[in-house]
Amino acid sequence: MNKGRVMIAAPKSGSGKTSVTIALLENLKKRNVKVCSFKCGPDYIDPLFHKSVLGIPSFNLDTFFTDEKTTREIFEIHSSDYDFAVMEGVMGLFDGLGGIREEGSSYHLARVTNTPIILVLDAKGACKSILPMIAGFKAYDKEDLIKGVILNRTSESVFNIVAPLIEKELSVKALGFIPEKKDAIIPSRHLGLFTPDDEEKVKNVIEILSAEFEKNVSFEKIEEIAARKEWKNFHDSTKPFLEIDSKKTGTCTIAVSKDEAFCFIYEDNIRLLRENGANIVYFSPLHDEAVPKDADAILLTGGYPEEYLEALSKNKSMMDSIKELHGKNIPIAAECGGFMYLHKSIEDRDKERYETVGIIDANCVFTGKSVRFGYIEIKEKKASFLNGEAIKGHEFHYYDSERNGDSCIVTKPVSGKRYESIIENDNMFVGFPHLYYPSNPSFAKNFVKKAVDFKNKRQR
Numbered sequence: 001m002n003k004g005r006v007m008i009a010a011p012k013s014g015s016g017k018t019s020v021t022i023a024l025l026e027n028l029k030k031r032n033v034k035v036c037s038f039k040c041g042p043d044y045i046d047p048l049f050h051k052s053v054l055g056i057p058s059f060n061l062d063t064f065f066t067d068e069k070t071t072r073e074i075f076e077i078h079s080s081d082y083d084f085a086v087m088e089g090v091m092g093l094f095d096g097l098g099g100i101r102e103e104g105s106s107y108h109l110a111r112v113t114n115t116p117i118i119l120v121l122d123a124k125g126a127c128k129s130i131l132p133m134i135a136g137f138k139a140y141d142k143e144d145l146i147k148g149v150i151l152n153r154t155s156e157s158v159f160n161i162v163a164p165l166i167e168k169e170l171s172v173k174a175l176g177f178i179p180e181k182k183d184a185i186i187p188s189r190h191l192g193l194f195t196p197d198d199e200e201k202v203k204n205v206i207e208i209l210s211a212e213f214e215k216n217v218s219f220e221k222i223e224e225i226a227a228r229k230e231w232k233n234f235h236d237s238t239k240p241f242l243e244i245d246s247k248k249t250g251t252c253t254i255a256v257s258k259d260e261a262f263c264f265i266y267e268d269n270i271r272l273l274r275e276n277g278a279n280i281v282y283f284s285p286l287h288d289e290a291v292p293k294d295a296d297a298i299l300l301t302g303g304y305p306e307e308y309l310e311a312l313s314k315n316k317s318m319m320d321s322i323k324e325l326h327g328k329n330i331p332i333a334a335e336c337g338g339f340m341y342l343h344k345s346i347e348d349r350d351k352e353r354y355e356t357v358g359i360i361d362a363n364c365v366f367t368g369k370s371v372r373f374g375y376i377e378i379k380e381k382k383a384s385f386l387n388g389e390a391i392k393g394h395e396f397h398y399y400d401s402e403r404n405g406d407s408c409i410v411t412k413p414v415s416g417k418r419y420e421s422i423i424e425n426d427n428m429f430v431g432f433p434h435l436y437y438p439s440n441p442s443f444a445k446n447f448v449k450k451a452v453d454f455k456n457k458r459q460r
Contacts, residue, residue: 300338
């Protein structure tokens with residue numbers, strides 16, 4: 001098939017775009033189409049779901065994190081080897097920063113990447129009233145990107161009535177419908193987690209959604225929209241994020257946590273570390289006995305340590321390994337769950353405390369509510385990992401620390417609210433914020449440099 005791409009978006013959250021995205025991806029996979037997916041925004045959960053459950057490579061794209069040129073470049077780098085790319089939008093199509101700015105919205109990403117939009121509408125209880133809703137979105141679509149609609153939670157009879165009107169009056173392709181299916185609801189996820197019982201339910205839901213999609217939605221029309229000539233590729237698609245000196249490759253080894261407890265990883269963060277010359281070795285704080293012996297730096301990613309506190313606490317050899325390397329000044333970066341793991345203890349929801357690594361002389365406690373949420377910009381007070389500059393990121397956690405750090409100033413992009421965060425010294429940058437390295441590649445470059453310096457000192 002011809003190369004193509006589409007964005008699945010909706011007027012609001014809860015309209016069914018996730019279900020349609022999953023069904024489309026599964027159908028593409030069944031047709032042996034080489035497909036990848038992208039999530040609009042900072043969310044780790046949907047890309048993790050696409051990779052672990054559907055087996056489809058998935059990445060993040062975010063026009064708050066990166067400027068328009070860099071966003072296009074990241075898209076092209078990841079999609080160039082695939083025949084089809086599916087983007088899943090976030091919230092409502094036009095909802096960006098603060099709910100009102102274009103930046104960070106699904107529409108901004110579609111415009112920046114010149115991607116046609118398929119609008120998913122929750123049509124339950126409506127018929128011809130669907131038309132003015134589509135007309136309103138079309139009127140607000142100044143780039144004429146909305147090319148098709150899928151009606152969710154409606155019947156074949158309603159679709160057959162309104163589809164000709166949609167195409168005649170609005171010049172939008174009526175692609176099909178998904179009937180309401182009470183047994184096709186994805187089980188609720190605690191921050192994306194599934195229990196073993198849920199795993200089987202999810203597979204059944206995917207099969208149901210995929211079958212309904214195949215039966216009631218025109219794949220041929222989607223392919224026509226996705227493959228139109230105006231959805232061209234970009235001229236800078238082969239450029240890496242950084243100019244790389246091939247002599248640098250393999251100059252150090254960075255050990256990155258990756259298991260059930262630590263699974264929040266932006267693929268582009270890892271890419272930047274590699275492009276600066278780092279070998280990446282994954283390890284499990286849950287299951288391994290120690291940090292890999294050849295590690296020159298440690299990256300502790302975010303995730304769900306609170307769900308595995310007993311097992312993490314019992315793995316004392318791993319915690320001793322991290323403490324020993326910290327005593328030798330190995331460079332350490334840690335985010336959210338990884339940051340929590342470095343504390344003396346983490347308290348569970350029942351107020352029971354579990355011993356953790358202990359590098360940070362403080363405890364983490366469950367607050368029962370979102371502590372700090374949303375996009376942020378983090379600026380160093382003293383130049384080190386960031387050269388005194390700023391990097392963009394995101395926070396979302398229900399835990400808080402007795403010691404959040406004061407090495408950086410964090411600013412909210414819309415309200416301008418500021419607070420201190422991050423514990424940093426020459427060899428450590430740890431805190432709750434999740435960083436997106438492409439927003440300031442200096443972080444990856446300096447992290448690798450510190451790893452190389454550590455390796456050289458150790459070898460003397």
